[in-house]
Amino acid sequence: MEGNWTLARKRPRLEQRARIVQTVRSFFVERDYLEVETPHRVPGNAPEAHIDAVTSDGWFLHTSPELCMKRLLAAGYPRLFQICRCWRADERGARHLPEFAMLEWYAAGCDYHQLMAECETLLTALVPEGRLDYQGRTIDLSPPWERLTVAEAFEGYASLSLTEALAAGRFDEIIALEIEPRLGLQGPTFLIEYPTELAALARRHPHRPQVAERFELYIAGLELANAFSELTDPVEQRRRFTAEEAARQAAGKPPYPSPEPFLRELAAMPEAAGIALGLDRLVMLLTGADTIDEVVAFTPELL
């Protein structure tokens, strides 16, 4: 009897993965971030129209540790990071697993510009030679990386303008099919300044209230991370949660209880920025893997 070949042949990448995770952990520890673990099973998640949670005995598996991380910020922990599993129902594709590894970090007194700089430093720590070969392309990682606003990306790459796409309800489709494949091909790209209505937990831009201080990081067309300058206004946050929850229920999704402890404690949260990075996708990039299947031992289909 031979062992399972699909598992055996992933060994070189799983060894690389273990080293990458070690480097990431050391990077944050050395920069005075406290590593924390928050519960995977929660009464509800932050309501978001297009993210579905897996149910668990009347509660839910978390789709991100975001709310617990922010409650810790509000309780006075200034710099936090977490590496954990997250679950999102029915997400399975070449770049998606319904159970995946997330790296989140939060820093008080920072905004999303400082997080962009920190992403540049993290990738430099992981790839000291400053160049990455991925799917036949060489990506130059030397900072500073391109900052491209969502409006500019629509002007440069899309068949519709941002205003037209929003009016037609085709924003996501244009981003996924026309814009994403063009981002981060020579060097990484930060796609910045999302329309406020598409950033439920992000702070409005101080001078342009129609956009929020949200960015997504793309490398070689792969969406790697999502970040905000965090919204700290509990009244505004409650208003946005109510709108997202209404959209969820209108689409027939199970109701979430309102996250009252989070909303209550948000008033005590300092100005802060936070980011969620798909760790499996980071490993894909750093090991040249075409699919997410190659960087985890077990996919759901193998169980």
Add this chain to the structure above:
Amino acid sequence: MLSCSDLRKGSKLIIDGEPHVIVQFDFTKPGKGQALYKCKLRNMITGSLFDRTYRSGETFETAALEERDMQYLYRDETGYVFMDQKSYEQVTLPEEALGDQKFFLVDNMKVNVLMFGDRGIGLTLPNFVNLRVTQSDPWVKGDTASGNNKPATVETGYTLQVPAFVEQGTLIQIDTRTGEYATRVKE
């Protein structure tokens, strides 16, 4: 009825009254946005290929096609010939309808042929097939970059990745659903 989250590579749907099979499938979702289902579809009657992207919320009619137990006989200039095990009726499938499945057919193999009226339009193979390796270079010890695998070609001309210990002449089992190596076969 199928919803978007039921779609897979190999799903069969009715579009404009004709059966179609999804030959390539990918789920994609821009950060925090709506899910998109990118499909390459083949019309199972005409063989024509096209791309289509569906959004969550759309529904599909399943193509209810009759499957018949048949045996693979031989290949001729028109395609691959199968015989119904009960009626002895013969059905020919063109090469385009088979794709990579043509590499996993061995003489007298029992298969399911998918019928649209009296026309054969697709095939379900046994999950595993045994094929002999006809060509594979010895593994270079210390080649850790490629891990412990190397390419091999089997008797039907199909090339796949196998473990380092598989040699030319070894009989191996291949998973016909994924096209991947499963195990060596004891002889």
